[in-house]
Amino acid sequence: MALSGLEIFKLLPKTNCKECGVPTCMAFAMKLAQKKADLGECPHASEEARAALGAASKPPIRLVKIGVGARALEVGNETVMFRHEKTFFHQTGLAIRLNASEDEETLVSKIREIENYTVDRVGEQLKADLLFLSQDEAGKDAFLKLIGFAKEHSTKGVILDSRDRESLTAGLEILKADRPAVFLSGDVSDGDFELAKNRSVSLIITGESFESLESRVEKAKKAGIEDLILNLKAPDLGRQFQNNTILRRSALKKNYEPFGYPLLTMVEAENGPDRMAKASVGLCKYASIIVLPRYDKALLYTLFALRQNIFTDPQKPIQVEPKLYSIGDPTPESPVFLTTNFSLTFFLVSGEIENSGTSAHLVVCDCEGQSVLTAWAAGKFTGETIAKFIREIKLEEQVKTRRLIIPGFVSQISGDLEEKLPGWEILVGCQEAADIPSFVKSVSIA
Ligand code: SF4
Missing domain, CATH: 3.20.20.20 (Dihydropteroate synthase-like)
Incomplete structure (x- = not known):
């Protein structure tokens, strides 16, 4: 019969030594109950626990x-x-x-x-x-x-x-x-x-x-x-x-x-x-x-x-690595675009910058793989988080331009961002990635 996490926890050593790869015996018990771990991963489980848990703790399909x-x-x-x-x-x-x-x-x-x-x-x-x-x-x-x-x-x-x-x-x-x-x-x-x-x-x-x-x-x-x-x-x-x-x-x-x-x-x-x-x-x-x-x-x-x-786990957005990307062959004077690290957003934005024929820098912020509006609504794409990320990647040491092009959908953060990034001018870009080529042609971006 399947045992609950609490029942399994009672049989574990309760020392929270972490040797099983999770922080606590309770967390390990929960994994055992969900059949996502094997009791053999706890080197300190007693014979009594092994006998009691036995098949109940085994994953139904062996790894x-x-x-x-x-x-x-x-x-x-x-x-x-x-x-x-x-x-x-x-x-x-x-x-x-x-x-x-x-x-x-x-x-x-x-x-x-x-x-x-x-x-x-x-x-x-x-x-x-x-x-x-x-x-x-x-x-x-x-x-x-x-x-x-x-x-x-x-x-x-x-x-x-x-x-x-x-x-x-x-x-x-x-x-x-x-x-x-x-x-x-x-x-x-x-x-x-x-x-x-x-x-x-x-x-x-x-x-x-x-x-x-x-x-x-x-x-x-x-x-x-x-x-x-x-x-x-x-x-x-x-x-x-x-x-x-x-x-x-x-x-x-x-x-x-x-x-x-x-x-x-x-x-x-x-x-x-x-x-x-x-x-x-x-x-x-x-x-x-x-x-x-x-x-x-x-x-x-x-x-x-x-x-x-x-x-692909539907509960986890597909993400790209948050960092500064080079699109084309940018120089320190090339324009700097900003977006989030949701894969689809990244590939659309980087693809359209490429289509525009402009070489540019693209700052891809860590937003846990969320798209621009979702990340903004969740408080992960704000003036403060963006400025913090820009400091972390030492952007100012890598580019000479001090103009940052942000997605049009978050124009409301431009004031906050300018405050958090002294010396930078914030330029509100277009809303749709597909409009980047015409945006680049119509506005002085560098
Ligand atoms: S290895 Fe065993 S005793 Fe240590 S934390 Fe994991 S379950 Fe608890």
Whole structure:
């Protein structure tokens, strides 16, 4: 039975030592109650607490990590079926398949391209997350070479796919410090579990049906393997949609432990539109990892955009870094515009300044990602906050001009701002970003 935050708090040490990463035992208890933390994160929890909390404190979908360092991919730990109920915590990881049977030059060039392919969209850097290295029909040597190339030329996490135990063991030796995952395409054996235990890797368990998946997961759990990812095969798109929904629902609504793991979807379609459809359904419906059959920039770009839209938290505005931006090639005498750090506002304003053909400085204030009028109404875009920010970024040391162009929608703050920024002239700009080019032409702005 689920315990409340207060009931869980009573079982914790109450020392507020912060070692679990939150400031107080009460805050940690609340996270446990919401299944957003694991009791194992408190090193001081007593045996009694562990026994009492047990399954009640476990997140319904286990958090699994592939890779190491800043580029490691974390999947799982989700608590809701729909984003608007709270949020999704970890976005789907995109993996790209590379086959050891391809020639070496092509493999190295693909690995390098995948490593460097980054899309900058609405202030975020979007990229693929994992390499799926398949032995395919190749021999052990070719497989090990592929693993070596990935280690040398990529920082991404790795999934290994081989039916040959000897090749797999040797591959895991190469990646022993890199926390890879191993893909098992069929039945599982004690040998797989031994390998996973000795090397501390995650196992991706495949099932042809709910029953076979469940039985293989139970075997793995009995063998003491907990870092699992589930791959339930589906004959068509409809079944893929249905299967993933049933697995997620079983984990969240029924607390059904055998299905309480992140899901993986293999995209094996022959043609481009089918690949796109299958990957998109996986993204929309609960795949924590999607394995793409090849490196295809057009497919990746589209999936990046879809993924960003699905996994952006609607409760948190998308923001850009608050700082002084250069638009074009400004000199110290170039005009200075002002706006807030709501991504959409920033991209509209900076884009229109660029369209005007003027090089300028753009002061982007920290307004917690709110748009101009919202930030002003919330007291985050006032004469005082703007003047404070301008002093923090040392604007006066970076520009010679002393004229600041503020958004037309907040003309009412111009007097206050002039008072708070002695020596500056405040020029009220246009209301809509689209009018910036004509504003620049009609007014002396520098
Ligand atoms: S680590 Fe344990 S004792 Fe320390 S604050 Fe967190 S819950 Fe409390």
